[in-house]
Amino acid sequence: MKKAEVLIESLGYIKRFHNKVVVIKYGGHAMISPELREQVISDIVWLKYVGMKPVIVHGGGPEINRLLEIKGIDTHFIDGLRVTTPEIMENIEMVLTGSVSPALATLFNANDVPTVSVSGKDNKIIEATIRSESLGLVGQVTQVNTAYLNHVIEGGFLPVISPIAYGPDGQSLNINSDEAACHIARALGAEKMILLTDVAGVYQDFLDPHTLISRLTPSSIKDAITAGFISGGMIPKLECCLSALEGGVEACHIINGTQKHSLILELFTKHGIGTMITEELQ
Numbered sequence: 001m002k003k004a005e006v007l008i009e010s011l012g013y014i015k016r017f018h019n020k021v022v023v024i025k026y027g028g029h030a031m032i033s034p035e036l037r038e039q040v041i042s043d044i045v046w047l048k049y050v051g052m053k054p055v056i057v058h059g060g061g062p063e064i065n066r067l068l069e070i071k072g073i074d075t076h077f078i079d080g081l082r083v084t085t086p087e088i089m090e091n092i093e094m095v096l097t098g099s100v101s102p103a104l105a106t107l108f109n110a111n112d113v114p115t116v117s118v119s120g121k122d123n124k125i126i127e128a129t130i131r132s133e134s135l136g137l138v139g140q141v142t143q144v145n146t147a148y149l150n151h152v153i154e155g156g157f158l159p160v161i162s163p164i165a166y167g168p169d170g171q172s173l174n175i176n177s178d179e180a181a182c183h184i185a186r187a188l189g190a191e192k193m194i195l196l197t198d199v200a201g202v203y204q205d206f207l208d209p210h211t212l213i214s215r216l217t218p219s220s221i222k223d224a225i226t227a228g229f230i231s232g233g234m235i236p237k238l239e240c241c242l243s244a245l246e247g248g249v250e251a252c253h254i255i256n257g258t259q260k261h262s263l264i265l266e267l268f269t270k271h272g273i274g275t276m277i278t279e280e281l282q
């Protein structure tokens with residue numbers, strides 16, 4: 001009976017999300033082990049087979065760090081963004097577009113989900129300008145061109161996109177993957193944007209695991225940032241969510257990609273498992 005109840009509970013959500021675009025940012029920390037990857041992939045395969053239209057924007061920060069370390073190339077971040085020299089950019093493309101993207105696509109294809117991996121630079125999917133001189137080849141997104149992506153999605157394929165942009169002179173620019181996901185979600189008119197990370201969601205007090213906040217609105221986010229409850233990498237993540245909501249995305253979710261089946265638990269159960277952010281409390 002329990003199993004039947006779970007399936008019945010999910011039916012309302014399956015109907016609601018049928019044919020809807022869901023942009024999933026799959027970050028580096030949630031993809032470090034093959035077991036973790038398999039489990040996230042199987043949830044996304046499930047979403048696809050119940051009729052949703054997932055779009056994957058992936059990260060790969062830890063993988064980039066590993067390659068740079070092997071090559072003895074120093075790397076550092078300013079406000080969460082990697083200072084990107086031409087040499088580092090070359091290595092980033094090698095890791096993200098050359099390795100992570102096709103490896104994810106292979107896993108989906110192995111699960112009978114027809115998948116294409118593309119660089120955000122291909123077909124000028126993501127266009128950007130240089131963000132600041134001090135960051136080097138880091139892009140600030142100016143436009144997302146959806147024609148190709150819509151073609152892929154409507155053709156029934158799953159796009160896996162690496163966060164690289166086409167710069168003003170045709171050069172490759174490095175984009176933070178949360179930011180890339182946000183701009184793609186806005187441009188595609190996505191129903192949802194889901195950020196998979198390595199914490200359960202947003203905590204009132206990050207040091208107290210009992211304080212996970214399951215629902216947030218833009219005004220409560222601004223209050224929490226002002227009050228100093230939120231810091232580090234969570235601030236730009238929430239700013240991306242605010243921007244996605246402003247751009248018409250119905251709901252953003254921050255969930256733990258390292259927790260088994262967090263994606264389907266968040267989307268297809270009443271209470272979810274992470275933090276959901278919407279314009280009004282739901």
Ligand SMILES: Nc1ncnc2c1ncn2[C@@H]1O[C@H](COP(=O)(O)OP(=O)(O)O)[C@@H](O)[C@H]1O
Nearest residue numbers: 027197198201202203206229230231232233234
């Ligand atoms: N209130 C908070 N709730 C949750 N995480 C927080 C909070 N304040 C700061 N953080 C930090 O934000 C981090 C998530 O951002 P980040 O490390 O950039 O994630 P990712 O690498 O997955 O993109 C958490 O691991 C945590 O250290």
Ligand SMILES: CC(=O)N[C@@H](CCC(=O)OP(=O)(O)O)C(=O)O
Nearest residue numbers: 027028059060061081082176177
């Ligand atoms: C500008 C910038 O910092 N870009 C990121 C792109 C990869 C990324 O965002 O990966 P995660 O999601 O795994 O962190 C970087 O170079 O690491």
